[in-house]
Amino acid sequence: MTEQLTSDRILAAAEDVLRRFGLAKATVVDVARALGVSHGSVYRHFPSKAALRDAVTERWLVGVSDPLRAVAEADRPATERLRHWLDTLIAAKQTKAREDPELFATYIALTEEAREVVGRHVATLAGQLAGIVADGVASGEFAPVDTALAGRALLDATGRFHNPAHAGEWADPGIDAAFEAVWSLVLSGLAARG
Amino acid sequence: MTEQLTSDRILAAAEDVLRRFGLAKATVVDVARALGVSHGSVYRHFPSKAALRDAVTERWLVGVSDPLRAVAEADRPATERLRHWLDTLIAAKQTKAREDPELFATYIALTEEAREVVGRHVATLAGQLAGIVADGVASGEFAPVDTALAGRALLDATGRFHNPAHAGEWADPGIDAAFEAVWSLVLSGLAARG
């Protein structure tokens, strides 16, 4: 008997097939072939192609949000953590977009079809930011605010620099200066008076 | 002789054809037919279909930025003008998207193909915001900043609520609360201390 077929092995194969063929050309039969099984077997682990697609998307988004959690929870001043967190998110997205545009385009297409999964991802990110803001308020670095709303506001306000919908603008020459301007605006917005 | 053929009459006809057929189905021959002329005549006024498309896009974007100029230049406190300006821009976009989604989708598609025209439009909007910020700094409402950068930062930070790339999120229930959170963040960011 060859190795047991698991959801994890299917997901890995699906990622590989997506990387090689792109979203439009990747089929369930391709994934099954890559694993040396019939496509019927894939359907014992995922109820539909859409479910498999969503699972791949979730895996990718967890790969983005997981490293950020460590940054959000580091033992450093809230301002510094906030900046590091944004830099990390922005670098992760922009580097992927620059270094493998085709694969990045595949992931953008995936996320467009998995709005629910993306919604949870965005909530996760906003929650991490809310945590940083809460710490900053507690330490007196930031003025008191509704931390959940402020976390979401920070994510929204910086969207141009990490939201894939704006990927086409990331090559603009002024993009770094634009981020610095937004950063200084929102940082003064958070900062405690005096 | 029927009325003289002008660029303006062609533009009006092109808008009409786009409204009726959408971007994908609208042809130069359709525009010419609507005017009762041969399509060759259209090419005496616009060097290509792309140029005609760009002119229609520019006309539409001017229709957005022109009413905003009056708001930006009104004789009112900068904070109030800024809020009114953003409310007006957001209402203009979101109302169009809600009331005629098909036509709005056509205009989104148009803007995607006219990046240069859109770039000028964005610069115009950022300039109007910079003007409001400059007045606010002069009056002491806002802390001193690089007004051009701050104008662009305000536009970027509020993008989720007016940039058509985010049109799909405008029906979200929390969208108004999210705008209020961003507004309060950027307003504190601008405000002068004390």
Add this chain to the structure above:
DNA sequence: CAGCTGACAGAGTTTGAAATCTGTCAGTCC
């Protein structure tokens, strides 16, 4: 003779028949 027409070449799009894919399930195999 300025403004317009309409035939034309090459590019791009439609169309529908053939091929492929998704999702199911009765049946095989260890």
Add this chain to the structure above:
DNA sequence: GGACTGACAGATTTCAAACTCTGTCAGCTG
């Protein structure tokens, strides 16, 4: 008997031939 196969129906996609569109230009027309 649980994991897997593979044949199948219906949905979707591909492909190439037929058609339509863009952009040009020689010539008409008022």
